[in-house]
Amino acid sequence: MIKVSYFARLRELTGKSDETIEQQSMTVRELLEWAETTYPGFGKDTVHVAVNEEYALKEDVIQSGDSCAFIPPVSGG
Amino acid sequence: MIKVSYFARLRELTGKSDETIEQQSMTVRELLEWAETTYPGFGKDTVHVAVNEEYALKEDVIQSGDSCAFIPPVSGG
């Protein structure tokens, strides 16, 4: 079970702040593809994934119990 | 009559904040030479002169009634 969070544009697109995915493990790339399929217009090529509050690479493997966040382009400051 | 003011190191060297010189006119260069002669150690090569609150060049002519200030190297900030 993988927890995922949505922020900003993605929170409004998906209509939710977070949800859980029933998977034992998947790569960051697979998670982004799942999101693009589930939520058309997600824009996976511009979205980063943080795993347990650290930016992850596309090849990194997410395990059940991890907390993931989709990070669209940041605009703080 | 030309009024001159002394600051910082020059105020301590001369023992005064200001004085008047009985002259109708003189150049900045002449004023600096007068100061060096009157107060040995004045250091005229490192001292600037302001005439009526503006930096003056060595060739500028000071007239009676002008207010001059000797400006040793500044160190504000």
Added chain:
Amino acid sequence: MKPFEIVETPIEPGKYTEYVLHAGAGAVTVFTGHVREWTHGIRTLYLAYEAYVPMAEKKLAQIGAEMEGQWPGVKVAIAHRIGEMHISDIAVIIAVSSPHRKAAYEANEYAIERIKEIVPIWKKEVWEDGEEWLGGQKKYPEKGIEQK
């Protein structure tokens, strides 16, 4: 007050400045980013900022550590406000002290650039006739967002 924090209430510069000040500090630079009324000829009514709070605070602290590594002797505090903000409100503050002024300027400017690169905070501009989440729609590099 934490030296690296996301807050929901108005930012008071004084406490961040006091935090970085110490007997060895000869220079303090404080940058504040404010909500501006006009951007590219469009009038902003207000901004709404959102953050992934725990990660954002970690990333602010990481930026502080990068600064201390690059400019030895600097002391840093950074806060970013979230929620709705109006014209002239402070959205972000960066306070840096240093023995000498050069590092205080350079490290401060480095911080705001890094915030705009890696800290998960998002700004929505609300105008009279619309709104938009900002953030360049550029493709993130494959090797990860952290690289400079």
Added chain:
Amino acid sequence: MKPFEIVETPIEPGKYTEYVLHAGAGAVTVFTGHVREWTHGIRTLYLAYEAYVPMAEKKLAQIGAEMEGQWPGVKVAIAHRIGEMHISDIAVIIAVSSPHRKAAYEANEYAIERIKEIVPIWKKEVWEDGEEWLGGQKKYPEKGIEQK
């Protein structure tokens, strides 16, 4: 409060920051120069600053005008304190607002460099066993101090 002033009492940053802030300002930088305890391994007890006050205020205003010319849209306030100051006291404050941050940083740093060049203010350092008026004993250029 005047936007370019020499003062004899403690400097409160808030009023200079408020002065430069306006609805078009997206960035504010505030530099404060503080009395530091140690300089080159020598412990400072206190500093004494002296100024040629009317000319110093004119030169501060001139620096402000130079900044507005070089970075259009900036708004500036500068104050320098004179008299005796102790560790961590603010000797100088430079507040700059600008629509965008780059100019706010650059103009602010320009101001402190110019203050050290042309404003008739002098600092005396007092240590446990002596004192000295500071200021490079360099020869001033023949063409005048104003030139960059």
